[in-house]
Amino acid sequence: MRERSSSAPTRTLPRRAIFTVDLVLLAPRGKHLSVLLARTASNGAKERWLLPCDGPKKGETVEAVARRIMRSVAGSDVAWFEQAGAFGVGKRHAVNADVSICFVGVVPSRTGAATGFEWHVISDLPQLPARQADMVESALASLRDRMDYAPVAFRLLPAEFTLSELQQTYEMLIGRRLHKASFRRALQAAWLVEPTDEWRSEGRGRPAQLFRYAPRRRRGNRRAVRFDLLGESRTRA
Amino acid sequence: MRERSSSAPTRTLPRRAIFTVDLVLLAPRGKHLSVLLARTASNGAKERWLLPCDGPKKGETVEAVARRIMRSVAGSDVAWFEQAGAFGVGKRHAVNADVSICFVGVVPSRTGAATGFEWHVISDLPQLPARQADMVESALASLRDRMDYAPVAFRLLPAEFTLSELQQTYEMLIGRRLHKASFRRALQAAWLVEPTDEWRSEGRGRPAQLFRYAPRRRRGNRRAVRFDLLGESRTRA
DNA sequence: TGACATAAGTAGCAATCAGCTACTTATTCG
DNA sequence: CGAATAAGTAGCTGATTGCTACTTATGTCA
Numbered sequence A, B: 001m002r003e004r005s006s007s008a009p010t011r012t013l014p015r016r017a018i019f020t021v022d023l024v025l026l027a028p029r030g031k032h033l034s035v036l037l038a039r040t041a042s043n044g045a046k047e048r049w050l051l052p053c054d055g056p057k058k059g060e061t062v063e064a065v066a067r068r069i070m071r072s073v074a075g076s077d078v079a080w081f082e083q084a085g086a087f088g089v090g091k092r093h094a095v096n097a098d099v100s101i102c103f104v105g106v107v108p109s110r111t112g113a114a115t116g117f118e119w120h121v122i123s124d125l126p127q128l129p130a131r132q133a134d135m136v137e138s139a140l141a142s143l144r145d146r147m148d149y150a151p152v153a154f155r156l157l158p159a160e161f162t163l164s165e166l167q168q169t170y171e172m173l174i175g176r177r178l179h180k181a182s183f184r185r186a187l188q189a190a191w192l193v194e195p196t197d198e199w200r201s202e203g204r205g206r207p208a209q210l211f212r213y214a215p216r217r218r219r220g221n222r223r224a225v226r227f228d229l230l231g232e233s234r235t236r237a
Numbered sequence C: 001t002g003a004c005a006t007a008a009g010t011a012g013c014a015a016t017c018a019g020c021t022a023c024t025t026a027t028t029c030g
Numbered sequence D: 001c002g003a004a005t006a007a008g009t010a011g012c013t014g015a016t017t018g019c020t021a022c023t024t025a026t027g028t029c030a
Helices: A062-076 A129-147 A154-155 A163-174 A180-191 B062-075 B130-148 B152-156 B163-174 B181-189
Strands: A018-028 A030-041 A080-085 A100-104 A115-122 A160-162 A193-200 A208-213 B015-027 B032-039 B078-088 B099-106 B118-121 B160-162 B192-201 B209-213
Touching: A018 A062, A018 A080, A018 A115, A018 A129, A030 A062, A030 A163, A030 B163, A062 A080, A062 A100, A080 A129, A080 B078, A100 A129, A100 A154, A100 B099, A115 A154, A129 A163, A129 A208, A154 A163, A160 A163, A160 A193, A163 A208, B015 B062, B015 B078, B015 B118, B015 B130, B032 B062, B032 B163, B062 B078, B062 B099, B078 B130, B099 B130, B099 B152, B130 B163, B160 B163, B160 B192, B163 B181
Parallel strands: A018 A100, B015 B099
Antiparallel strands: A018 A030, A018 B015, A030 A115, A080 A100, A160 A208, A193 A208, B015 B032, B032 B118, B078 B099, B160 B209, B192 B209
């Protein structure tokens, strides 16, 4: 076994290093998700894009930093956000922080972007610094991990919505197609929505009933809806 | 909507702040988990305990810091480790870092501790600084989230083990009792273990067959064992 | 007006899976 | 030998999932 006690970390003041908070802010864009990127000043040179980031003001929690960045770049309509890990040295970071703490957030599609920022569809991103590219991937994984429990989809929709709209929102967030009948059955079982008396006709086809988000306290020990287990649809185009 | 573009974070060099890496290192202790804590120099005053922590050396990734701390305090037998989030200001930290990046790790029970460090059973910890107490809780949650996918339990056991030993290990890591028949059925379905020809007699009772870890590539799209869904046992004392 | 296209919503089967009870088997102890 | 103990198994019940195929309600276009 190695020598161990000579440098027991907490006996002396530990080394310390510098970090920033980086943000992967997502929004629906048609049928896909898009990410908010910052354009760096391009003096005739090729454009470069970065994730929004900043460090804490004095006494600010990392959550507060993330929230502040989100407000400053996209207004205050954050449907959900969460920490998605810290990304260390080894891959170069945009502003040479030793470590970046990554947050994922989701905002409704109508949300605009501050000047200097633009939405990019996730399947077609410009090249990012290596560490930030990792962060985007990890942020998506975090989002999809939480879909079963966090009511993100409902906050991206108006108060009343059709089940098809809800399903499409889930499909976009999860990144997979879902099977119509199973999706509806799972929602019913979890008592997540309640029907209203209204129906909406969307052009051709049968009108859809409107629902609202109404998470009733579950009877017994009903478990969360496991959307990740719901099968893909092969019947929908 | 708020004023937004005047302080777009990435246009100027962002603020930066200081962090450390803190470690929640777990080990089996009888039927419970224990955490490794560092004793601070107590000059006659009351003893205080802290999580092991340190900052990065130049160019070191956060994972490397975590690994280095683990080696220095408990040798090199780490069964599994993973990042468990960054914890910000607002609650005081041991060494006044702005942020602590938390790692969870698990080591086998035989692992000793470096001088100045001691194992404490998780249900009976001494008081820790508020932020570190949060970290312990969060670290446990991270561990239990990953149990379905990471083969932690197998690395805490010798190469050959009985299914009862395996079940006890899972119960300790998950923090819940499991039902014997369901546990075995789930393992079989997932092809995680294979039987050997050996049996071991453990005193009274029928001898147990020995198994080894042998995760065969799954046929079709078999999903991970969802240990979190397996029921509690009421028949075992 | 009526046939067709389109989309919403439903019924229900077959397969799988979890929770549980109750068993059989193999060993030690007295 | 019988009681105690622990390993391992059988199999029922009810819930959940994946899926196909339906019914219902509307718009469109001849």
